[in-house]
Amino acid sequence: MYALIDESGNRRDLTGNGPWLIGRHVSADIRFDDPYCPRKALQLERVGNRLMLTPLSESSPILLDGRAASDAVEVRVGSLLSFGQTRVRLSLAQDGEDRTTALIGHAMANGGGNRNRGGPALMRPGSVIGRDPGEGGYVLDDPTVSRRHAELRQGRNGVDLIDLGSTNGTFVNGQRIAGEQMLREGDQIVIGQSRFVFERGTLVMPRMKPDRPLVVAQDVTVDVSTVSGQRRILQPSSVTIREGEVVCIIGGSGAGKTTLMNAIAGRSPLSGGQVDIDGTDLTTEFNALKQLMAYVPQREILHERLTLRKALGYVAELRLPLDTRPEERRSAIDEAVARVEMSDFLDIEFRKLSGGQKKRACLAAEILCKPRILFLDEVTSGLDEQTEFEIMRLMANLAKDGMTIICVTHALANIQAFCNQLVVMAPGGHLVFQGTPDDALHHFRVDRLGKVIALLTPETSEGWAKRYVAEPRRDSDYTMSQGVTSLSRRKQRSFLTAFAQKVDQTGVLMRRNLSLLLADGPTLTLALVQAVVIGFFVGWAFSDFGEGFQIVESKKILITLCVMSAMWIGASGASKDIVAEAVIVQRERDVNLSLTAYLISRIVVGSAFVTVQLAFVHLLLLLLSDGIPGNIFAQFFIINMAGYLAVTIGLLVSASAVSESQATAIVPLVLVPQLITIGSIVPNPPKLLADFGAIAVPTNVLREAMTAVFVRSGEVVETINAATGRPIALTAKPLNDSLSLLAIHYLVIVSATAVVLWYRYRSGATR
Secondary structure: OEEEEEEOOOOOEOOOOOOOEEEOOOOEEEOOOOOOOOOOOEEEEEOOOOEEEEEEOOOOOOOOOOOOOOOOOEEEEOOOEOOOOOOEEEEEEOOOOOOOOOOOEEEEEEEEOOOOOOOOOOOOOOEEEEEOOOOOOOEEEOOOOOOOOOOEOOOOOEEEEEEEEOOOEEEEEEEEEOEEEEEOOOOOEOOOOEEEEEEEOOOEEOOOOOOOOEEEEEEEEEEEEOOEEEEEEEEEEEEEOOOOOOOEEEEOOOOHHHHHHHHOOOOOOOOOOEEEOOEEEEEOOOOHHHHEEEEEEEOOOOOOOHHHHHHHHHHHHOOOOOOOHHHHHHHHHHHHHHHHHHHHOOOOOOOOOOHHHHHOOOOHHHHOOOOEEEEOOOOOOOOOOOHHHHHHHHHHHHHHOOEEEEEEEEOOOOOHHHOEEEEEEEEEEOOOOOOHHHHHHHHHOOOOOOHHHHHHOOOHHHHHHHHHHHOOOOOOOOOOOOOOOOOOOOOOOOOOHHHHHHHHHHHHHOOOOOHHHHOOOOHHHHHHHHHHHHHHHHHHHHHOOOOOOHHHHHHHHHHHHHHHHHHHHHHHHOOOHHHHHHHHHHHHHHHOOOOOHHHHHHHHHHHHHHHHHHHHHHHHHHHHHOOOOOOOHHHHHHHHHHHHHHHHHHHHHHHHHHOHHHHHHHHHHHHHHHHHOOOOOOOOOOOHHHHHHHHHHHHHHHHHHHHHHHHOOOOOOOEEEOEEEEEEEEOOOOOHHHHHHHHHHHHHHHHHHHHHHHHHHOOOOOO
């Protein structure tokens, strides 16, 4: 016998043979006292061994596992049915089953099935949980959940929850666990987008009010530091948002629209107040909750030179669990682009798409993991009226499928047609209204929304805010959650799990970086031409070393030019790598990007390309110059070491710069002063500068290493003493000493780059 279980744990049995009419009407077989529920919402009917759902309402969508059902569709045990404000799950009724216990597999808006159809829908010790846990396991139909994600196991002292090396982690009381964690009564567990409570030795879905809001911000404030002290840019603001709503935040420039949204999304720290997502404090459980959320910034988050298929492919590889099969990734991409109506543009380069198509493509990237909440910052900015309409329509369609949309916008033309809730911000960061668009017209006593913005001036903002606060507010009886984090029980994920994810991300990022390099034909050609020009002119200039002491002096200058050429090629090439994709890096970091993997991938691909460039330089020097001083293989090795060190310097510049033009301007400032410390350029520098340059300046260390190879060549090498004019033997520090010092330089610069990356691209939890 089937049963329907609501979010409070109440059960309604489907008695008899059916069919069963579900709705608000008095004649319904299963009746729900929900004013938003259609009178006749749907019908359930047995067809052979299957249970079929037929939607009956034309005005209100019937959602099955977060998707609108338009025709008859099969319903499986564990499926989530949503209509009006009612959400129920289909269960198999068992004799003696606890009728207040809710179902496993509450996969939020996207739903999930339970393959354990032969028994009660409870997770007891011995249960494996995952996307495909195997026979007897419990299925969470959630793309962020690993195939075998976690397991409940009876331990020596109680029930243990074991993370099975999942990609996105298993969280207990807001903390990611490593290995096994003994559970205590009342512990809160998050797996993917699903939340459970440990009660009486089992995992159950928490009991919730059916009409509980999904997002609640209470008296949130944001302060920033200025020269004159702290400045409040967001005044105490409270909003409530329900699942499946389209919420638009409007207001004049500088009114705090994006600040409010970033506070709700956990992207900026709160100075005061609290934000609850799905009944949980966002600040204390950000890492667990961020899997529910996606964010589309104002700037594009896909690489310009890649086709949409390739760009989304890399996004899927980075964000979906490691055990996601290639066909599953392709299916997720196809579904995402279909939902934003971009299936016909998969093989077109992102840069060739129109403005509206780019916005849709970015939406597709963010809904790959099927988030419950989608934040959009000025997504309609710069679009024409028709394209703006299409984007708003897409947002409304996503909301109909169960996704909650929170959007900052300046465009007001289509808000009344597609927006459920309107949040109005006034200058100074004052929240002055939340309600329906029609209620906004009544509240501000205007006939169109465009006039609202004109009413809100710095002088009137505070008055409007006070007037709004004095009015009855939506969900005013909601009680904010209490943090459940237990720091004393905190564990980090296992080394092997973290290492495996970093290795996988490094491989994906290396392939993406190589694709970006090869896709940018003009830049690639220019970089190779640069290497050929440098090699040609340096080789031609030293086609004859001259006679006598001119020979040694020429060779010393050639060594210097080899070092500086390698440094220039490496640093200039890498100086824009990070800053050019800063928005993309930040968004990926907010999801799950490992900065270690990112930095390694940039170093490896950048160094490999520098090796190719320097091979051209070295070959032309061999062909055109009078000879390379010392062993040519040893010198080529050192030149490459110079190039690799320069790549790290370029990445440090790129990580520190705020724009590509700034990065380009910094490179000469970093390289040109190093010439001053090279003895072949400045023969008699001040002693302090000479001593400093010998240790701390990379070009001087590299020149010393190449000179050591020259001196060790076996020939008698004499030069002129600049002070006396007499010939003396050319000397250099031992090669191993120079190489050791070079390794220290390399590690210091890489470490500095890692620190800057961590600071610049912190996730929402620490930013």
